[in-house]
Amino acid sequence: MRQLLALTGSDLLQRMRDKSVLIFALLVPLALMTVFNLVFGAADDLEIDPVTVAISAPADDDLAPMLTGVVRSLDDADELDVTVVETDEAGARRQVEDGDTPLALVVPVGFGEAARAGEPVTVEAVRGDEAGLGAEIVLSVVDGVLDQVASGTVTARAALAEGVAPADVGPLVEQATSGGPAYDVESGQASDEQLSAGAALVAGQAGLFLLFTVSFGVTGLLVDRESGTLARLRSMPIPGWVIVAAKALVSFVLGAVATGVLLAVGGYLFDADFGSVPAVALLVLCAAAAGTSVMFLVVRVASTSEQAGIVTSIVALVLGIGGGAFFPVSAAGALSGVLDLNPVAALLRGLGTTSGGGGLADIGIPVAIMLGFAVVMLLASRLVPDRGVLS
Amino acid sequence: MTHDVLVVDSLVRRFGDLTAVDEVSFRIAPGETYGLLGPNGAGKTTTISMVAGLIAADAGTVTVAGEPMTPRAIEPKRHLGLVPQELAIYPDLTGRENLTLFGRLQGLRGSELKVRVDEVLALIGLADRAKDRSKEYSGGMKRRLNIGIGLLNRPTLLILDEPTVGVDPQSRNAILESVEALSGEGMAVLYTTHYMEEAERLCDRIGIIDSGRLQAEGTRDDLIRLTGGVDTIRLGGSGDLAAAAEELRLIPGVERVDAERRSATLTVKDAPALVAQVVGTAADCGVTLADVEITRPDLESVFLHLTGKGLRD
Numbered sequence: 001m002r003q004l005l006a007l008t009g010s011d012l013l014q015r016m017r018d019k020s021v022l023i024f025a026l027l028v029p030l031a032l033m034t035v036f037n038l039v040f041g042a043a044d045d046l047e048i049d050p051v052t053v054a055i056s057a058p059a060d061d062d063l064a065p066m067l068t069g070v071v072r073s074l075d076d077a078d079e080l081d082v083t084v085v086e087t088d089e090a091g092a093r094r095q096v097e098d099g100d101t102p103l104a105l106v107v108p109v110g111f112g113e114a115a116r117a118g119e120p121v122t123v124e125a126v127r128g129d130e131a132g133l134g135a136e137i138v139l140s141v142v143d144g145v146l147d148q149v150a151s152g153t154v155t156a157r158a159a160l161a162e163g164v165a166p167a168d169v170g171p172l173v174e175q176a177t178s179g180g181p182a183y184d185v186e187s188g189q190a191s192d193e194q195l196s197a198g199a200a201l202v203a204g205q206a207g208l209f210l211l212f213t214v215s216f217g218v219t220g221l222l223v224d225r226e227s228g229t230l231a232r233l234r235s236m237p238i239p240g241w242v243i244v245a246a247k248a249l250v251s252f253v254l255g256a257v258a259t260g261v262l263l264a265v266g267g268y269l270f271d272a273d274f275g276s277v278p279a280v281a282l283l284v285l286c287a288a289a290a291g292t293s294v295m296f297l298v299v300r301v302a303s304t305s306e307q308a309g310i311v312t313s314i315v316a317l318v319l320g321i322g323g324g325a326f327f328p329v330s331a332a333g334a335l336s337g338v339l340d341l342n343p344v345a346a347l348l349r350g351l352g353t354t355s356g357g358g359g360l361a362d363i364g365i366p367v368a369i370m371l372g373f374a375v376v377m378l379l380a381s382r383l384v385p386d387r388g389v390l391s
Numbered sequence: 392m393t394h395d396v397l398v399v400d401s402l403v404r405r406f407g408d409l410t411a412v413d414e415v416s417f418r419i420a421p422g423e424t425y426g427l428l429g430p431n432g433a434g435k436t437t438t439i440s441m442v443a444g445l446i447a448a449d450a451g452t453v454t455v456a457g458e459p460m461t462p463r464a465i466e467p468k469r470h471l472g473l474v475p476q477e478l479a480i481y482p483d484l485t486g487r488e489n490l491t492l493f494g495r496l497q498g499l500r501g502s503e504l505k506v507r508v509d510e511v512l513a514l515i516g517l518a519d520r521a522k523d524r525s526k527e528y529s530g531g532m533k534r535r536l537n538i539g540i541g542l543l544n545r546p547t548l549l550i551l552d553e554p555t556v557g558v559d560p561q562s563r564n565a566i567l568e569s570v571e572a573l574s575g576e577g578m579a580v581l582y583t584t585h586y587m588e589e590a591e592r593l594c595d596r597i598g599i600i601d602s603g604r605l606q607a608e609g610t611r612d613d614l615i616r617l618t619g620g621v622d623t624i625r626l627g628g629s630g631d632l633a634a635a636a637e638e639l640r641l642i643p644g645v646e647r648v649d650a651e652r653r654s655a656t657l658t659v660k661d662a663p664a665l666v667a668q669v670v671g672t673a674a675d676c677g678v679t680l681a682d683v684e685i686t687r688p689d690l691e692s693v694f695l696h697l698t699g700k701g702l703r704d
Contacts (some may be wrong), residue, residue, distance in 0.1 A: 006496065007496065010492045012485065013488075227477060228475040231477075232479040234443075235444065235445060236496040238468045238496055239463075239465070287704025323424065
């Protein structure tokens with residue numbers, strides 16, 4: 001045990017001194033987090049500018065007030081600030097031309113009558129140069145209303161064609177236009193596994209760079225072989241497994257510490273709260289174990305440290321991108337199941353759970369996936385012919 | 392009865408179709424320096440890799456201090472000090488840290504470790520640079536540290552694999568002096584080299600290896616006898632050397648004289664012992680000598696004799 005600790009401690013000291021670990025494990029991911037946060041971080045804080053809508057409607061049209069009322073009611077919705085200005089047609093157009101309002105709706109004469117007669121109905125929308133997302137939302141809602149009116153028209157025509165008495169058509173149309181969608185949308189808590197945009201960037205980069213960081217330990221066996229120190233170590237009176245275990249321990253410690261620091265610093269800088277510290281710590285340890293296990297496969301496949309660096313980059317990018325380190329990834333069928341087994345995806349899912357208030361009891365699946373991944377990688381590395389560093 | 396520190400018996404190692412080491416056997420006694428002399432690719436490093444327990448032999452055995460050596464063996468490695476051909480040191484550690492790490496791995500600890508590290512630092516002349524990272528050392532200093540690590544555990548058997556490759560003449564001489572000193576202290580040394588001069592200077596016995604096979608072994612004189620063991624004395628000067636040849640042939644120990652007017656080449660048994668008499672006889676015959684050159688057979692000649700090629704071919 002003393003020899004294991006001596007070798008591990010010495011290796012960690014060297015990694016700290018050569019600075020490459022600090023650069024790859026901390027500085028680069030923090031820089032990327034900052035850049036990505038500047039680029040994508042505003043997505044969560046989307047603000048819709050207040051919108052004023054000028055509406056012109058014939059005073060004697062009994063259906064037009066319904067349209068005006070719907071638009072006015074949008075002001076009650078969260079995130080929307082809608083003001084309705086009722087005016088005449090010329091006034092509505094002038095307000096848009098003058099830039100006073102971004103949107104004007106002109107309800108034509110005979111709008112309600114046409115609807116009741118089962119004829120197509122239109123509302124003219126006049127958009128100004130300043131029309132933004134708020135105006136687009138209002139227009140979408142108006143489109144929806146007109147669709148409902150159209151469905152009433154279709155209902156009336158169908159009823160009359162089928163011989164329904166004209167007196168009975170009115171209730172049918174009312175039912176068709178006021179029934180609403182055949183489903184309910186219930187507002188509630190978002191998925192427990194959903195990280196905010198900022199937290200997802202922090203967690204994603206931490207997961208991606210974990211795979212680079214752990215390479216500084218195990219793949220050091222290849223560096224030692226090239227420098228001759230592996231031969232010297234093997235001539236020492238210590239079991240061969242001590243050498244391999246020391247490198248694995250270095251990978252694990254570097255991976256766990258770097259990931260923990262990235263989550264803590266990234267969380268502080270970008271206002272991301274990952275929740276329960278014990279649960280997050282367990283996730284980080286499992287992710288470090290999974291990442292370390294991959295390196296055993298890498299040193300089996302690569303015959304030089306240079307090759308190991310290339311293979312590590314490929315593995316890290318594939319697992320990182322596939323795990324959602326840069327953006328959410330989804331797939332259908334069997335591929336979906338494969339993506340779920342990605343340790344980076346499992347780490348992000350676990351952190352999503354903890355950030356949503358989950359604790360140790362709620363992260364069983366991501367923990368099992370990461371540990372299972374580690375076991376599979378270790379077994380797989382035994383199947384690949386050894387090139388001399390692990391035997 | 393003195394037991395050999397190292398016994399190598401019928402060692403074989405193959406890499407695919409290539410037999411890198413083929414039935415190699417030799418022994419090293421305490422205090423003896425044994426040289427494995429051969430060109431690059433002869434099988435020297437593969438042989439010592441098996442001796443040091445770095446790789447397994449396909450056949451044959453290695454015994455170090457009475458313990459069988461295999462890659463998994465622990466006990467025989469306690470008696471071993473290995474100095475690989477490469478600079479097997481950690482550049483980001485200081486000289487002291489390198490020694491301390493490998494000392495710990497050798498099982499040293501506490502005050503024993505500290506004292507031994509200090510001793511070795513003094514021995515290799517790095518005491519005043521002990522706190523500097525080894526990547527800041529000169530090439531010669533790195534070589535000395537590389538050797539120092541091999542000495543930490545006071546090994547019974549020290550293996551040096553071409554320790555002077557790529558070393559400047561001054562450092563090379565220092566290394567050779569160190570090896571001579573260690574051998575004088577009773578340490579058995581296995582020294583591989585393709586430099587004939589080093590083998591002649593350091594080694595009590597030499598094994599000549601080529602194409603994986605030990606072609607011959609023995610002391611320098613034993614090996615030279617294999618070539619016939621004759622020296623040559625070449626004379627050049629003014630006067631009639633051809634006429635003097637008759638007198639030179641009469642000197643006991645002179646086996647043959649090939650003479651021309653201005654030069655003569657004598658084949659003799661022991662040139663240093665005869666050269667004074669040869670020079671005197673030539674002078675008595677009226678020859679004024681301008682140069683006298685003695686050529687003795689060396690290990691290069693032996694290697695050429697045994698393998699039909701030069702050591703550096």
